[in-house]
Amino acid sequence: MAATEAFGRLGFEAASTRAIAEAAGANLAAIPYHFGGKEGLYLAVADAIAAGMLERMGPVLGAIEAGFNAAQDRATTLAMVQTLVEGLAFTMMRPETAAWARFILREQAEPTEAFTRLYEGPMKRMLTALCGLLGRFAGRDPAKSEIKLTAMTLLGQVIAFRAAHAAVLATMGWTEIGPGEMQEVRAVLQANVAAIAQALERKAP
Amino acid sequence: MAATEAFGRLGFEAASTRAIAEAAGANLAAIPYHFGGKEGLYLAVADAIAAGMLERMGPVLGAIEAGFNAAQDRATTLAMVQTLVEGLAFTMMRPETAAWARFILREQAEPTEAFTRLYEGPMKRMLTALCGLLGRFAGRDPAKSEIKLTAMTLLGQVIAFRAAHAAVLATMGWTEIGPGEMQEVRAVLQANVAAIAQALERKAP
DNA sequence: GTCTATAGTCGGATAGAC
DNA sequence: GTCTATCCGACTATAGAC
Numbered sequence A, B: 001m002a003a004t005e006a007f008g009r010l011g012f013e014a015a016s017t018r019a020i021a022e023a024a025g026a027n028l029a030a031i032p033y034h035f036g037g038k039e040g041l042y043l044a045v046a047d048a049i050a051a052g053m054l055e056r057m058g059p060v061l062g063a064i065e066a067g068f069n070a071a072q073d074r075a076t077t078l079a080m081v082q083t084l085v086e087g088l089a090f091t092m093m094r095p096e097t098a099a100w101a102r103f104i105l106r107e108q109a110e111p112t113e114a115f116t117r118l119y120e121g122p123m124k125r126m127l128t129a130l131c132g133l134l135g136r137f138a139g140r141d142p143a144k145s146e147i148k149l150t151a152m153t154l155l156g157q158v159i160a161f162r163a164a165h166a167a168v169l170a171t172m173g174w175t176e177i178g179p180g181e182m183q184e185v186r187a188v189l190q191a192n193v194a195a196i197a198q199a200l201e202r203k204a205p
Numbered sequence C: 001g002t003c004t005a006t007a008g009t010c011g012g013a014t015a016g017a018c
Numbered sequence D: 001g002t003c004t005a006t007c008c009g010a011c012t013a014t015a016g017a018c
Helices: A002-014 A017-023 A030-035 A038-068 A074-093 A095-109 A113-138 A145-163 A165-172 A179-202 B002-014 B017-023 B030-035 B038-068 B074-093 B095-109 B113-138 B145-163 B165-172 B179-202
Strands: none
Touching (some): A002 A017, A002 A038, A002 A095, A002 B002, A017 A038, A030 A038, A038 A074, A038 A095, A038 A113, A074 A095, A074 A113, A074 A145, A074 A179, A095 A113, A095 B095, A095 B145, A113 A145, A113 B165, A145 A165, A145 A179, A145 B095, A145 B145, A145 B179, A165 B113, A179 B145, B002 B017, B002 B038, B002 B095, B017 B030, B017 B038, B038 B074, B038 B113, B074 B095, B074 B113, B074 B145, B074 B179, B095 B113, B095 B145, B113 B145, B145 B179
């Protein structure tokens, strides 16, 4: 956890193993001993984040994947999309996951081996599920660019609240995105998802 | 430019003035001499980015601000929203501004004095213009939370393509977001903006 | 203004005692 | 496994020649 915080806040190079060891109440030499070095610790953080995300999003994703083959009507499909977006929002906006978000955003800008572990784990699964749902909605191949890009924009709306965190706080006059603020965000996200889904549906063959 | 690239890629602490000076073909000692030190150089980068964004977004923002008081119909207002979102997308997705995006995203996650300069300059002006347009669209006070949050999600969709850059490339099978890819992104952004605006309009008093 | 040389600090890794 | 002591490299800033 100390390493997640430090790497997320400062990046790989600027974070110091000395500070991480001290924050964790551990000895500096324990890092090379247990993780094989600073880089090993960094990858261990990526794996821990991937596991944590899968743990939190697992139930929602499992339900979608399980219910997918049973032919669903559009209302049910839309509800699944809403659940997925909302699940991501609630997972990524919790105070405990702020450090995850910083770490992931860094890896997005400058991907390393750690990004592969994050992408091939939780991210790909979420994107695949969302594309499947949107494809059914639009009556089109989920692998089509338009569907995939729409999926990115839906998840992107959520990500933006972390990526543009300081701008959100400044604009809204908030000091944090707590439970109360989260309710307002959720209402707007739901409205947007519904609007975009409806537009997709209108274009369906 | 060398400093923008280095600070954007590595962050303030990890970027070295040695590497920046070498990349710029300048002498190491020139940095303390001309900018007062590493921190002064960092703030100079922030100011340069703010000025560059204002330069690129200025015409679009000026037109919106000038035309705002002349009572506009909804079609014109929607067109202005589309122009603003598209302008931001084209500004922020150009290869030349990739370094800006990395710098800004870092400041969003961990704001310093540099963020204030970015926010009070171009960001606030864009957000104010967009809230004004959306407020008129929805027939509501532009200062209402719902309007401001909707504005954040609209700009957030654009930001997401930079913030989740690696995930976008991996999902789309792209190697970069060039002009061709940009056209596809633009079409989806336009559709989303139209859908969200229409939903706002339906809720208008 | 521009450069070299250097001072002073802090980084990660490791040797070796326990 | 855990700790202290230490090595060696890289960093920013500055003194001082030109």
